[in-house]
Amino acid sequence: MFLYSSLNIIMNLILSLSLISMQGKWEKKTVTDDGIVIYTREYPGTNVREIKAVCKIKASPLKVFNVVLDRNTFSDLNKYLVEYKRIRTEKENVWYVYQRVSVPLVKDRDYTHRYEATRDTVKNKYFLTWQIDNRNGPPPIEDVIRIEVSRGRLTISPDKNGNHSILIYQMLFDPGGSIPKWIVNLANRYTLPKVLRTIREKSLNQH
Numbered sequence: 001m002f003l004y005s006s007l008n009i010i011m012n013l014i015l016s017l018s019l020i021s022m023q024g025k026w027e028k029k030t031v032t033d034d035g036i037v038i039y040t041r042e043y044p045g046t047n048v049r050e051i052k053a054v055c056k057i058k059a060s061p062l063k064v065f066n067v068v069l070d071r072n073t074f075s076d077l078n079k080y081l082v083e084y085k086r087i088r089t090e091k092e093n094v095w096y097v098y099q100r101v102s103v104p105l106v107k108d109r110d111y112t113h114r115y116e117a118t119r120d121t122v123k124n125k126y127f128l129t130w131q132i133d134n135r136n137g138p139p140p141i142e143d144v145i146r147i148e149v150s151r152g153r154l155t156i157s158p159d160k161n162g163n164h165s166i167l168i169y170q171m172l173f174d175p176g177g178s179i180p181k182w183i184v185n186l187a188n189r190y191t192l193p194k195v196l197r198t199i200r201e202k203s204l205n206q207h
Contacts, residue, residue, distance in 0.1 A: 112137025
């Protein structure tokens with residue numbers, strides 16, 4: 001049993017390292033007027049580019065993290081969300097979320113994410129990761145496209161002085177279907193800065 005477990009760990013590590021080596025290098029695409037830096041890179045297996053955005057927030061990492069975990073933070077950005085289900089697990093820091101979105105002119109999409117929140121108490125860093133896990137959500141719906149490619153990681157670190165935060169938001173998202181990939185890439189680059197602005201604004205206004 002121990003040998004089998006060790007072999008699994010080694011094989012998963014090799015697979016992870018191979019995947020990292022296949023990923024492209026981050027390319028800086030733009031810096032917004034309000035200081036958000038946008039990067040993209042190629043990702044194996046899809047023509048959709050992975051995207052990363054970085055910004056500074058004049059609030060503590062804990063305050064920013066609490067804002068991120070509050071679902072109401074993103075209510076203004078979810079105007080096309082028509083169904084939302086949160087599925088709890090035995091671990092407080094792990095949960096699933098099922099969402100169905102309905103955007104004009106295209107078919108509805110749905111997916112289930114697995115979320116995990118962690119903290120590095122020594123470095124005062126906070127992390128939120130998510131990835132597709134449709135097996136732990138509702139079954140497929142007729143005429144609704146099930147999203148299969150969606151993953152991300154959010155990292156909140158203290159700045160050099162330790163009082164403010166550096167937020168890094170990294171994601172790969174492909175809505176599938178017949179939407180051209182260049183439109184998906186453009187939409188992701190347009191949407192992600194809005195997400196960071198929302199987090200920054202809510203963090204600054206939190207008491």
